[in-house]
Amino acid sequence: MVLKPGRRLLIAALAALSLTATVACGEAEDDSPTQPINAAALLGPEAAAKGEPVRIGVVTGKAATGQRAVERDVSEATIEYLNARKSGIGGRPIELKVCDTTADPSTATDCANQMIQAHVVGVVIGSTSVAEAVWDPLHAAGIPTMLFAASDAPVLRDADSTFVLSDPIFSSVTLPLELAKDEGKTTVTTIVVDVPSALGLYSTVAPPLYAAAGVEHQLIVVPLDTADMTPQLQKLAKGDPGVVQVVGNDSFCVAAFNGLRAVGFTGLINAAGPCISDATRKATPKDQLEGMMVSAATPLGTDNPSMQLYEAVAATYGRDIDLTVPAGMSLFSTIVSFHAAVANITGDVTPAAVTAAIKGAPETAMPGAVPLKFKCDGSYYPATPAVCLRGGLIATLDDQGRPEKYEARGVA
Template sequence: MHVSRSGLRRSLALTLPVALALTITACGSSDSTGEASSAAFDTAALGTPNKATGSPVTIGVISEGKGQAVDQSDEFRGAQAAAAYANEYLGGIGGHKVEVKVCEVRQDPAMATDCANQMVTAGVSAVVEGTLAEVDQTIEVLTPAGIPIIAASGSTKAALTTPGYFSLFNSLSYFGVPAADGKEQGVSKAVMVVVGVPGAEGPARDVGTLLYKNAGIDLEVSAIPPGTADMTPQITAASADEPGLYHVFGNESFCTPAIQAIKAVDPDAAITAIAQCLSAAGAKSIPGGYEGVHVVTTSDLDPEAEDTKLFQAVVGKYGDGAKESVITGSGYSPMLGMINALNAAKITDVSAKGVTAAMKSAPATNYPLGAGATFTCDGKQMPISPNVCSSDGIIASATADGKLEDYQLVPSDPELYSPAS
């Protein structure tokens, strides 16, 4: 299959909204697989106080907030907690105290446009976004005004191509990480079991097939309609070519029967899945639970990791009741990552123009909760897009009951994310 750079970008335009939809569904469940331990936090992890004493700099945060379908309010709290921590322990941004202006979208594109206009009126120096579905509406307003957008990840066409948008984490890791994992295991054939809706199946066939090909793996995409209770016939058909790996891409209600069927039909094959697949309820209905499944995730919440200890301490002290979860992390990580990058760049001009320039010149910076992943926003990290600042990823192992452990960094591999020539 030949996929041009422009064609690939059109396919990628669907990827982030799909991931968001899956995340929203997973967050509505009662399991705790996406949370760190709630043990008492250690204030020593915060380090030595270093208060910001300079004039304030305003950073906007645009998030879904609390809507009819989902409550992402902890994303705000995570970003605000990171800013408060920076003001007391990191000297703010270049010595300037960070003031946070928030605006919630509530899954409404018109409100996203309104939020962006509010940020322009307020004269913010940058806008932080976590997992915003309405990113295109904010790009349309903010980038012409010269206000940079610092996102956890974004992969719409506008996010991939518009100058002034910075995606700190690898937004294509849902496809790239399992391909890299399969390559590491010596797999030559794989099956991606994906929920059969256009927004998921299309990118799986175009983007997924390309990235697996770059990893030296022949990929078959098995798209199965949502709501299919017994996937044995589809998995039996897919197993005929003797794949060494199955990658499951969907939400918990889709992934549970998929993993059940894979374990029954092809028990010796390796299984990877995205984190949104896992739940406590699913673990109970799968023979052997999730034992042995490798899981693609965007946050390392290993309670023994120093990064997680800092996250727990920051959220515990400044989080206003936020959970130590992936949702909170999706606000915390881009805010703290941006602040660390700007300070590493020794920023002196904290205007929007100065922030944009400093983000581009900053050295490699650790992405908070990224298992050691780094980002560099010099436009050279991802051949597919100059706006993606990292091609690192994270993979973890699942326990039988769906908890994640043994988080591992999947190092940057630009060749994996290269478009077809």
């Protein structure tokens, strides 16, 4: 079966849905991010790196068209900031090697081989739908790899040299369970788009976790292009669906929101990050958007320390970086987290030494995702030792469908 471009993009977006999605801010006439008032104070004092460079790689998901073109610009600006203000790695300047996968598996493998041939000491993988094709050769070569999020089982289960900065079960299990507890509900109903990457966790990992928590989980699977979901959701009018979770892209979610309104549901809705866009805001009544809870990867679009630092780096070292693109802030957070774990490394900087430094680093605030913290010693989830973080961020939307505030949940 040949997938249409829109369906391929949706599957790619949902492949790492656990936490990669950020609540999109979108473009508005007077809603563009403002430059920080005092960038110098946010960036800290000058502390230039000196000596022989240390080479690290960044693999991006930039396609011929699309938002991820920002990733190269963000990586270059971030490395310049780390070299100028954070003394590089071990006091030595960071030399950047960038490769774009263009969302093609063979190109992704070639990117990995380029990194190996360039003798990088570590690789950060950005928002690409072919991350495993990059990861596999790097893993075989013993090069430490850090990703913002991952959904591939071999990646998550690697205890040797892989580090993932998000919780793979947060949005699908942990968060709905916490919201159900908050609301005094014993049921969670998930309305999910019918694509394999979105359904995976709900059919494998989720059932025993919901059962252990004593919460009933109802799964309503709906084809992607369904415009009217009222027939599928009609059964919700006959009982208490508890907390309702919606997982899909914006058009899918708008249809789900309309269907929920049509059957009279007025309870709490937990939406996945890709649900919320300007198209969603235009098509969804304000009273339904207000108070909606949305899982998020980074606190994009609000006045918080993470966003302020990102803005300061982009303004000082970047060139016309679009601050509204979620992939940009996710990559920024990953690169700065990689640096935080290895900044004080001593001796020869080799892939093995970098791996050991990351594993031995203490629990640290995750730059770009405050107030979350990360630690890469494999202790959070023994079954998936690559995971460096427990829990995630959740945004509460205002009546305009924009993040009003963020809080960390599921971190205990």
